[in-house]
Amino acid sequence: MAGLEDVARAAGVSASTVSRAMSRPDMVAPATLERVRAAAAELGFRANPAARALTTGRTGYLAMVVPDLHNPFYGGVISGAQRAAERRDVRLVITVTDGRPEREAAALRDLAGQVDGFALLSPVSTTADLTAARRRAPVVVVNRRVPGVTSFTADTPGGLARIFDRLGELGHTDVGYLAGPPGSWMDRRRRAELRDRAGRHGLRLREFGPVRPAFAEGAAAADEIVASGCGAVLAYNSLLLLGLLFEFGRWGIRVPTDMSVAAADDMAFADLPGQPVTALRVPAVELGRRAADALLAMAGGTGRRPASRTLPTEVTLTGSVAAPPARR
């Protein structure tokens, strides 16, 4: 591994000049800069991040604290964050919590001082713990809104509401909602929104779950949902809906003839030809990008913390939503 000193020698300058050339090119004479760059390229020089961290106090790492890597939504968020981070030569450290608050707390504790900031995806910690964490390191939250903490969310409650309204117009009377992870802030918001809508339209909202948002859980819930007599069901995410559809298929329940369906995210359905399933288009990658950018801005220490944002979701009502089957 070539070091600063090696490059300096090769370029005939001092180590500090090399350092400056790399991190503040405008402070170096053009001619020198060029020589240094040539030498650095020649030797394949890459600054040792540990050494840099020691002097600057910035580690060049961002922590992504994620409940579950099987859920493609988080995959999207992480991809987005990674792209944003690598542009600034920052790396992503990943911690899987299985949605357990104690593991979230452990990540916050163990990684404090080792990263320049934390992106917590759908955190389950208390608001108090989250705001407390913010005092020790830059923190942003994705898929939950926490007062006092920069948060990035998608407006899935709003999107679901639109689907719900449409179901009402179509003449549905009983609409199911298969709820997501217990303790999920976002799930609570969606339910609250749907209840409100149901009340206004005089529809019955049937709530199922909460369940872990996985294919198997969706499949397992199908039974109860069908038995309940719902003519439509909204699922917390696309994995759950996939599970439902799988079981519906096995039992010969036709979509949307016998049952209308929709999901609060489109991760599994993205790029499907002909959009056969109504699902909210959720900007997962964009959420990740914003989270990383916000964290880096905070670590940059350029003043106030970045504003929270709720990104709109897109709904395209498609063939999976239709009028209810004739009353039995």
Next chain:
Amino acid sequence: MAGLEDVARAAGVSASTVSRAMSRPDMVAPATLERVRAAAAELGFRANPAARALTTGRTGYLAMVVPDLHNPFYGGVISGAQRAAERRDVRLVITVTDGRPEREAAALRDLAGQVDGFALLSPVSTTADLTAARRRAPVVVVNRRVPGVTSFTADTPGGLARIFDRLGELGHTDVGYLAGPPGSWMDRRRRAELRDRAGRHGLRLREFGPVRPAFAEGAAAADEIVASGCGAVLAYNSLLLLGLLFEFGRWGIRVPTDMSVAAADDMAFADLPGQPVTALRVPAVELGRRAADALLAMAGGTGRRPASRTLPTEVTLTGSVAAPPARR
């Protein structure tokens, strides 16, 4: 952030003693050890990994180079690796390559010297590049076998072969295989195995794809597969099979009456009640654990590189596989 010096002061010893107490407890008198530990706990001391990296040359980071976070198989591998790593107080850095060799090469280049080792999941680089990388840093490969590089794979070709054999016994004559990512080593192995089997049994193997292993691609491929007249189809992974099943469901194609199906991994189907789909149980978490352990052993520098392993896959033939429909 409490430092070594703070703990030393609190415990009434020198910084070196604290350092030893933390990393080589046996070199410290029991009584001293206890005092130091108490002080460290009291102050919430955590060694600064950057400083440690600088002196020891070990960074405490492992790179996970992964093609695609939407694929739950990689989620499993990463979870396993993370658990193994955190036990030794090592962190995971993640890089998403989208299955592009140049991004793989970039990760190897940019992270060299910044991590203690690389776990490459389903890498697409040439064998030459991979073996070359091994000279610069510890490298292990998951889901591919590379001569001279410690590799961890699951015997999915063998598992698929068993399913294929069973289809033969059941009287199938035309079996489809929906192939995975172009350039995938593992996919080539599976095809080779299936071709061999087909030859021996006098079955026709119909190959579809290769396609990106995602739900949408499975759905898109359903058309062609049905049209081909296959009575059974094996899919590169469970995401693809889900896509197929989704389309089959829409068209009223019944499984297994009209079509037998199976997938080469069970990630999406894990924990499904009643195992309605034949899929190989792939030890993803275990693969990740082994990869991390091997890397840490290599970084430990305790001599020879760890041996490669192919882990067995489990097949339980279930209701999604049956005799072919009567010839039309």
Next chain:
DNA sequence: GTGAAAGCGCTAACAG
């Protein structure tokens, strides 16, 4: 068994 001192590779004043 413990302390003093040197130094890992870099950045950041501070002179010049």
Next chain:
DNA sequence: CTGTTAGCGCTTTCAC
């Protein structure tokens, strides 16, 4: 604009 100097927080000889 560039070089010199002093650490960042640890680990590690080397004495004691």
